[in-house]
Every structure is written in C-alpha cells, then in structure tokens.
Amino acid sequence: MPKLVDHDQRRAELARAVWAVISRDGIEGATVRKVADEAGVSIGGLRHYFDSQRGLLRFAAEAVATNAGARLTEHLCNEQPGMRRAQLLLEELLPLDDERRVEVDVWSACLMRARVDRSLDGLRKAAWEGERHACRIAVADCCAVPPPAAIGDELPRARLEQRARHLHIFVDGLTLQAATYPRELPAAEVRRMLRAELELVSGSAQAKSRKG
Numbered sequence: 366m367p368k369l370v371d372h373d374q375r376r377a378e379l380a381r382a383v384w385a386v387i388s389r390d391g392i393e394g395a396t397v398r399k400v401a402d403e404a405g406v407s408i409g410g411l412r413h414y415f416d417s418q419r420g421l422l423r424f425a426a427e428a429v430a431t432n433a434g435a436r437l438t439e440h441l442c443n444e445q446p447g448m449r450r451a452q453l454l455l456e457e458l459l460p461l462d463d464e465r466r467v468e469v470d471v472w473s474a475c476l477m478r479a480r481v482d483r484s485l486d487g488l489r490k491a492a493w494e495g496e497r498h499a500c501r502i503a504v505a506d507c508c509a510v511p512p513p514a515a516i517g518d519e520l521p522r523a524r525l526e527q528r529a530r531h532l533h534i535f536v537d538g539l540t541l542q543a544a545t546y547p548r549e550l551p552a553a554e555v556r557r558m559l560r561a562e563l564e565l566v567s568g569s570a571q572a573k574s575r576k577g
Contacts, residue, residue: 372413379404379414380428383421384467392474397421419478423485426475429468430492433457437499446512451503451563452556455536458496459559460544461552469544500533501526507567528566535562 382404386395396418401408408416415424436457444450460466472492479485498516504525505512513520520526539558543550550558 376414376428379411380425380432383425383428383471384464387425387471388463388467392422392470395421395425419482422471422475422478423488425471426485426488429471429475430488430495432464433468434495437495441502446506446509448507448563448567451506452560454499454506455503455532455559455563456556458499458536459540459555460547461555466544466547469540473541473544496536497529497533500536501529503563504529504532504566507563532562532566 379400382400383395386399386403390399397408397411397416400421401411404411415421437454440450440453440457444453457465460469475485476489479489494516498513501518501520502512505520508525508528510521510525520529536559539550539555543555
C-alpha cells in the first residue's frame with residue numbers, strides 16, 4: 366500500500382525547516398536545497414509545496430500568516446476584552462522572540478518581493494487587513510467599545526477608526542525598528558513602548574468621555 370502522508374503535519378515540519386534555514390542563512394541564503402537538507406527530504410519531495418526560491422518565500426509567508434493568525438485567535442478566545450488583551454494581540458505582530466523575529470524577516474522579504482511579483486498581492490492585502498483588524502480590536506478593547514465583527518468592518522466612530530489607523534502605523538514602525546535594531550530595542554523595551562501607546566489610546570478615550 367502507498368504510504369499515507371499527513372500534509373498538515375508535513376507542512377508544519379517544512380515550515381520549521383524553513384524557519385531554521387532563514388534564521389541561519391537569511392532570506393537570500395535560503396534555497397530549496399538547503400531546506401530539503403534541513404528537513405531530511407529530497408528536493409523532489411518538496412515539489413508538492415514549492416520548487417523554487419520564489420515558491421519557498423510564498424510558502425514561508427503563508428506559514429507566517431497561519432501561525433500568527435492562530436496565536437491571535439487564541440488570545441481572542443481565551444482573554445477578556447481590555448488592555449491586557451490589546452497588549453497580547455499586538456505583541457504577536459512584533460519581533461519579541463526568535464520565532465517572531467524570523468516571521469518579521471520573512472514577511473518583510475515578502476513585502477519587498479510583492480512590489481515586483483503580483484502573485485503576492487493577495488497575501489499582502491490579506492495580511493494588511495488582518496493587522497488593521499487587530500489594531501481595531503485593540504482600540505476597541507482600550508476604549509471599552511464593541512470590537513468590529515469582521516475583518517474590513519470599521520469602528521463605530523470616526524475618531525476611534527482614526528486611532529486604529531495611527532496604532533497600525535505605530536506598530537508597523539515599532540516592528541521595523543525592533544527588527545533592525547534589536548540591541549537598542551530589546552523585548553522588554555518594545556513591550557513597554559507598546560503599553561505606553563495603548564495607555565495613550567485609553568487615556569484619550571477617558572478624557573473624551575469626561576468632556577462629553
């Protein structure tokens with residue numbers, strides 16, 4: 366009988382191999398052969414998943430989106446709305462440990478490639494919308510209002526939507542800075558800066574409520 370392959374398990378194993386190669390050799394040094402060697406499989410065994418560096422990058426970026434999405438969903442299911450949940454959600458987008466640093470490296474490379482590779486447009490757009498959705502939920506949690514029901518839904522008031530836009534830009538900037546200058550921005554400092562930004566969002570909401 367032919368051997369049955371658990372494709373979900375195989376994808377997870379290959380994703381770990383991709384992370385290891387990228388962490389060691391960088392994006393440009395990650396080749397199909399190196400991933401095959403890391404995973405202990407033949408190059409032919411990878412063809413179902415990717416057969417070129419372009420396909421490898423797409424596979425890696427899709428794995429980033431899947432992994433980050435699963436972590437965000439876990440927080441949404443297990444945490445009550447509030448400042449703590451907002452902090453935990455947005456921390457999943459930041460390079461706070463080895464796994465998330467590699468994810469940021471992969472995603473940054475994907476964004477750069479998307480400028481010349483239109484096949485990545487859908488993935489790029491979906492990730493942007495997902496990040497904006499996480500920022501909208503974080504603002505809603507900080508301001509004690511109901512979060513948007515679905516990705517693409519805006520917050521109920523224009524000023525809250527504006528805060529979500531600003532928070533999205535802040536998180537993207539913090540991600541880039543922390544990934545580029547890890548010594549100057551260690552994990553503890555990144556967490557502190559994110560907390561301070563969320564406190565500003567929460568404080569401005571309370572001030573607006575008192576004036577109203």
